[in-house]
Amino acid sequence: QKEVEQDPGPLSVPEGAIVSLNCTYSNSAFQYFMWYRQYSRKGPELLMYTYSSGNKEDGRFTAQVDKSSKYISLFIRDSQPSDSATYLCAILSGGSYIPTFGRGTSLIVHP
Amino acid sequence: NAGVMQNPRHLVRRRGQEARLRCSPMKGHSHVYWYRQLPEEGLKFMVYLQKENIIDESGMPKERFSAEFPKEGPSILRIQQVVRGDSAAYFCASSAAGTSGKETQYFGPGTRLLVL
Numbered sequence: 001q002k003e004v005e006q007d008p009g010p011l012s013v014p015e016g017a018i019v020s021l022n023c024t025y026s027n028s029a030f031q032y033f034m035w036y037r038q039y040s041r042k043g044p045e046l047l048m049y050t051y052s053s054g055n056k057e058d059g060r061f062t063a064q065v066d067k068s069s070k071y072i073s074l075f076i077r078d079s080q081p082s083d084s085a086t087y088l089c090a091i092l093s094g095g096s097y098i099p100t101f102g103r104g105t106s107l108i109v110h111p
Numbered sequence: 112n113a114g115v116m117q118n119p120r121h122l123v124r125r126r127g128q129e130a131r132l133r134c135s136p137m138k139g140h141s142h143v144y145w146y147r148q149l150p151e152e153g154l155k156f157m158v159y160l161q162k163e164n165i166i167d168e169s170g171m172p173k174e175r176f177s178a179e180f181p182k183e184g185p186s187i188l189r190i191q192q193v194v195r196g197d198s199a200a201y202f203c204a205s206s207a208a209g210t211s212g213k214e215t216q217y218f219g220p221g222t223r224l225l226v227l
Contacts, residue, residue, distance in 0.1 A: 008151070034215070043115075043202055043218035044154070088153065097142065097206070098167060099216065103153040 003027055004091055006102030015111050019076040023089035023102045032092040033065050035074045039085045079109045115205050115219035123225045130190040132222045136205030143186045144204045145178060160186060193226045
C-alpha cells in the first residue's frame with residue numbers, strides 16, 4: 001500500500017460545479033497536509049496547508065482533514081476553466097522535512 | 112519578490128553527456144530539495160540540502176547523480192553520462208529555516224531534460 005493514494009483522474013466538470021479532490025494516507029504520524037496546484041509544464045504551486053483536523057477556507061478553496069479516517073479533501077466552489085490543472089496532495093510527518101506526494105489528480109473544468 | 116529560480120528551463124543532451132541543473136532558492140530560504148517528475152507519476156524526492164551540507168539523499172540514485180549547495184551560488188544537480196531514462200522534469204523547491212517554515216516548500220518552474 002502506498003503511503004499516499006490519490007486518484008489520477010481525469011476529473012471533468014462543468015464550469016460552476018463544486019469539485020471534490022481527495023487523498024487517503026496510511027501513516028498516522030502524518031501531521032501537516034498540503035495541496036499544490038500544477039499547471040501543465042509548470043512547477044507545483046502551494047495552495048493551502050493545514051496541520052489539524054477540520055476545515056480551512058481560502059476564497060473558493062476549502063481544505064478538509066479527517067485524521068481519524070486518514071482522509072484529506074480539497075473542495076473548489078464555483079469552479080472556473082482557469083482551475084484546470086493537476087492537484088497534488090502532500091503530507092508531512094512532524095519529524096520530517098520531506099513531504100510525501102500523491103500522484104496528483106487532473107482536473108478539467110469546461111465552459 | 113523573486114521565487115525559486117531554475118535554469119535552464121529546457122535541456123537537451125545526448126546519451127553519455129553530462130547535465131547540470133541549477134536552482135536558486137527564494138530569498139531567505141536555506142533549505143533546498145530536488146524532485147523528479149515523470150509522466151503519469153508523482154513527484155519523487157531525490158535529495159535535500161542545506162548550505163554546504165547534504166541532509167538526505169535517500170531518493171537519489173547512487174551512481175551518476177550528485178548534488179551540491181555551496182555557500183555561495185545556486186544549488187546544482189549533476190547527472191553524469193545521461194541515459195534516456197533520465198529524461199524527466201526536475202523540480203527544485205526551497206523552504207525557510209526554522210520550525211514555522213519547514214512544512215511549506217515553494218517550487219521552481221522546473222528543468223525539462225530530454226536525452227536523445
